[in-house]
Amino acid sequence: MSLKAAWRGVLLIAALSYCFTRFCGFKLLALLRGTEVSSRERAEWMQLCGRVVLAALGIRARIEGRVPSGPVLIVANHLSYLDIVIASAAVPSAFVAKSEIASWPGFGILARLGGTIFVNRVSRVSAWEVADRMGERMAEGVPVLFFPEGTSTDGSEVWRFHSTLFAPAVERGLAVVPAAIFYEAVSADLQERDLCWFGDDLFFPHLLRVLGVTGFTAVVRFGEPEVFPDRQSAAWRSHDAVARLRER
Numbered sequence: 001m002s003l004k005a006a007w008r009g010v011l012l013i014a015a016l017s018y019c020f021t022r023f024c025g026f027k028l029l030a031l032l033r034g035t036e037v038s039s040r041e042r043a044e045w046m047q048l049c050g051r052v053v054l055a056a057l058g059i060r061a062r063i064e065g066r067v068p069s070g071p072v073l074i075v076a077n078h079l080s081y082l083d084i085v086i087a088s089a090a091v092p093s094a095f096v097a098k099s100e101i102a103s104w105p106g107f108g109i110l111a112r113l114g115g116t117i118f119v120n121r122v123s124r125v126s127a128w129e130v131a132d133r134m135g136e137r138m139a140e141g142v143p144v145l146f147f148p149e150g151t152s153t154d155g156s157e158v159w160r161f162h163s164t165l166f167a168p169a170v171e172r173g174l175a176v177v178p179a180a181i182f183y184e185a186v187s188a189d190l191q192e193r194d195l196c197w198f199g200d201d202l203f204f205p206h207l208l209r210v211l212g213v214t215g216f217t218a219v220v221r222f223g224e225p226e227v228f229p230d231r232q233s234a235a236w237r238s239h240d241a242v243a244r245l246r247e248r
Helices: 003-032 039-057 082-090 099-103 107-113 124-139 164-172 203-212 231-246
Strands: 060-064 073-076 094-098 117-119 144-146 176-185 216-222
Touching: 003 039, 003 107, 003 203, 039 060, 039 082, 039 094, 039 107, 060 082, 073 082, 073 164, 073 231, 082 094, 082 107, 082 176, 082 216, 094 099, 094 124, 099 107, 099 117, 117 124, 124 144, 124 164, 164 231, 176 231
Parallel strands: 060 216, 073 144, 073 176, 094 117, 094 144
Antiparallel strands: 176 216
């Protein structure tokens, strides 16, 4: 492990500790008023955490396009576990993520406290239960963001979008907003693919690589919202919109 990676690891632990402390503050205020921490408060806390964690990792951030708000469904391409941190920093929202993330040290706790909705990717029953919870979040006025590819990729192309989780927006006549996530490297020796987490790559070795890089810029580019008549058209048209946004 390089000295840079070790130092950023210390900063990451400090950032996560700060986030957990801030959540305790939210929880205490909720207890004093006799309520639970709301979905909106969790989303805003996640945004704060996203920005703090990006700073600890030495990742710069840039937002392009109009940032969505209110009861909308945001759909994005998926490059790694960093996408939740990057998207959180860009827009306060509830996330849908694979169930395995819930058990990850640090990031998993962050996701659970932030109100992330976990889905079992091999269970259709789980998918429809998740769709109901997504609808509840949007009914509370909180944007919901998910990755319809169903897995992270190397960024060479946007994979086919699965249509099931478009249902909460389609059934309620709510807008779907496409979003493209980029990793802009700082040198010719470091490409976006080198920063992606995909295939059989293990979590901790990848995290160590990220901690050791000179730094890069994370870009979230939002497209125009659109209301769709059915899940299938929502999936393929949103896929094409995200693919276009990914074009440099």
